Amino acid sequence: MKKIIFTVLFMGILSGGYAQDSSSPYQAVVALDGSGDYTSIQDAVNAAPDNRQEPWLIFLKNGSYREQVIIPATKTYIHLIGQDKNKTIIHHCLNVGGKPEEGTEPAKTAYWKHSVHNPSSEVHKLEGSVVYIKGDHFYTENISYLNDWGVDSQNGPQALAMSSQADCAAYNNCIFRSFQDTWMTSRTDSHRLYAKDCWIEGAVDYFYGSGDALLENCTLYNLRSGSVIVAPSHKNVRFGYVFRNCIVDGNTAAADGKQKLGRPWHNSPRAVYIHTTMRIPLAPEGWTNMGAIPGLFAEYDSRDAEGNVLDLSQRKTEYDGRGPDNPPKGSCRATITKEEADGYVYERIIPGDDGWNPRAMMEKLPSPAKLKKKGDKVSWKAVPAAAGYVIFNNDRVIGFAKEPIYTLPSEVKGNLKVCAVNRYGSLGTESVL
Numbered sequence: 001m002k003k004i005i006f007t008v009l010f011m012g013i014l015s016g017g018y019a020q021d022s023s024s025p026y027q028a029v030v031a032l033d034g035s036g037d038y039t040s041i042q043d044a045v046n047a048a049p050d051n052r053q054e055p056w057l058i059f060l061k062n063g064s065y066r067e068q069v070i071i072p073a074t075k076t077y078i079h080l081i082g083q084d085k086n087k088t089i090i091h092h093c094l095n096v097g098g099k100p101e102e103g104t105e106p107a108k109t110a111y112w113k114h115s116v117h118n119p120s121s122e123v124h125k126l127e128g129s130v131v132y133i134k135g136d137h138f139y140t141e142n143i144s145y146l147n148d149w150g151v152d153s154q155n156g157p158q159a160l161a162m163s164s165q166a167d168c169a170a171y172n173n174c175i176f177r178s179f180q181d182t183w184m185t186s187r188t189d190s191h192r193l194y195a196k197d198c199w200i201e202g203a204v205d206y207f208y209g210s211g212d213a214l215l216e217n218c219t220l221y222n223l224r225s226g227s228v229i230v231a232p233s234h235k236n237v238r239f240g241y242v243f244r245n246c247i248v249d250g251n252t253a254a255a256d257g258k259q260k261l262g263r264p265w266h267n268s269p270r271a272v273y274i275h276t277t278m279r280i281p282l283a284p285e286g287w288t289n290m291g292a293i294p295g296l297f298a299e300y301d302s303r304d305a306e307g308n309v310l311d312l313s314q315r316k317t318e319y320d321g322r323g324p325d326n327p328p329k330g331s332c333r334a335t336i337t338k339e340e341a342d343g344y345v346y347e348r349i350i351p352g353d354d355g356w357n358p359r360a361m362m363e364k365l366p367s368p369a370k371l372k373k374k375g376d377k378v379s380w381k382a383v384p385a386a387a388g389y390v391i392f393n394n395d396r397v398i399g400f401a402k403e404p405i406y407t408l409p410s411e412v413k414g415n416l417k418v419c420a421v422n423r424y425g426s427l428g429t430e431s432v433l
Contacts, residue, residue: 024400025388025421026081027056031397032063041069041090045078052077057425059390060143061397062087068094068126071166075135079361081425082142083397085175092130093148094123097157111157114149129160129184133169139361141172141426150178154223156204160184164193164209170358171195172426178202179223185209189237194350194358203254205231208265212239214349215246222250222259222280230262231290232269240270240296242344249279257281262297263290264319270296274341279305284314286334291322293330300341365420365428368404373433378416379405380431386420390427393417 028044029036038044041060048056055077062083069090071078082088093114100109112118116126130147150159158181165186175198176183182202185193191211195218200207203223208231220229220243227250234240241262250259259282262271269292276299287297302310315334321327336344350356368380368389378391381404388402394414399406408416420428 023402025057025402026059026400026425028058029061030058031061032065036061040067041065042067045069045071045075048075048078050074055079055139055424057081059425060088062395065090066092068092069131070127071133071135071138073134077137078135079425080140080143081427084395085142085144085173088142089144089146090131091146091148092123094126094128094130095149095157095159096128110153111149128158129163131161132163133166136166137168138166139170139358139424140174141362142174144175144177147178147182150180150182150202154179156180167191168356169193170361171198172362173197175199176201178206180204180206181208182206185213186211189235192350192352192356196362203227205265208232210234210237212237212349214242214244214346216244217246218243219247219249222248222254224253225256226258227254228260228263228288230271231265232262232271233266234269234295235267237270239344239349241272242349243273243276244344245275246273247277247279248282255280258283260288261286263288264292264294264297265290266292268292268295270294272296272336272344273299273302274344275300276302277305278302278310285316287316289320292326293319293321294332296332298334298336300336300338361424361426363422364426365422367429367431368418368420369431371418371431371433373416376408377405378408378418378433380418383420383428385422387423388421390419390421391416392430
């Protein structure tokens with residue numbers, strides 16, 4: 001018997017950590033302190049089965065994970081669930097800047113040390129994003145995605161925190177931070193992306209690309225005077241970028257009335273802002289040129305920080321094209337009607353023909369009732385539809401359970417918390433003892 005147990009543990013260690021806890025609702029747990037199945041997120045992703053048709057749940061305990069994470073195209077239905085978005089951080093320092101010319105002053109070449117094109121850099125030949133999603137049906141919540149180059153330098157060149165090159169990618173209660181090109185959406189027009197309650201921070205084209213993307217209740221945080229939020233490149237989409245009930249905000253430098261909602265990168269891009277609260281003033285024209293002529297750059301019911309409806313009469317409607325693929329001049333309207341705005345909704349944009357429903361993944365289960373402790377046991381009333389539970393001691397995860405009872409380790413001091421986990425891995429509301 002001892003030999004069998006030793007073999008199981010040994011095989012678990014060889015696979016990247018400890019043998020999986022059968023009482024956990026997650027298929028894998030990542031923890032820097034070695035208390036999970038893996039200490040590396042990438043190792044946990046690599047160990048997931050290929051071509052899944054059901055969620056593969058990976059839980060990340062709080063920690064500062066300095067690594068690049070790639071979700072390959074074969075790793076479908078990966079769900080990355082963080083413990084706390086402010087304390088579960090995936091980050092790396094990289095950019096895609098080219099080799100500086102000789103004679104360039106050192107202050108303008110600091111980026112080269114962290115460029116993926118620099119043979120002497122630790123990030124040489126890495127993908128040009130801290131996290132790169134290629135596998136369809138990716139879901140994540142409660143995680144900060146940071147590009148350290150953008151955050152620390154507050155400068156270019158391009159330094160992605162997230163590249164989402166997959167269909168059916170969903171983001172809930174996450175933070176994205178860089179400076180230039182923080183988040184690239186899919187190059188494929190037919191791909192769908194949904195984000196809810198997220199914080200997206202940058203200064204230059206920091207949400208850009210293609211695909212149908214709906215962002216609800218998100219904050220777009222600008223970092224400098226003259227920031228530009230989006231730079232889409234849609235060619236043939238139904239909706240493009242849709243921001244509903246979002247907030248445009250920024251630091252002191254960005255509050256000077258020179259911010260832009262977006263500029264047209266390629267093709268015939270589309271972006272609409274609906275029921276947006278502008279906590280900082282924008283430039284009266286709202287949009288700016290880049291090279292293409294937008295298919296639609298428009299707003300409906302934009303308001304200031306006090307809730308007053310903004311005057312959109314000076315918004316830009318005439319654009320200058322550039323390059324052989326664009327006309328020299330073009331126009332598009334800057335507002336849409338209420339009836340049109342009512343058509344830019346989740347039910348029309350997201351489900352598609354396959355019934356994709358990321359809102360269901362994000363539904364918080366209620367807090368477990370009748371939480372009590374007796375001796376070394378803590379118990380609670382089962383939560384309907386729960387796949388399992390996470391048990392916390394203060395802010396430390398101490399265990400998982402599939403049934404509403406847990407045996408406490410001896411070192412527990414302070415308060416206990418329990419939350420239910422739904423079938424998608426999403427954390428519910430905590431009960432505190």
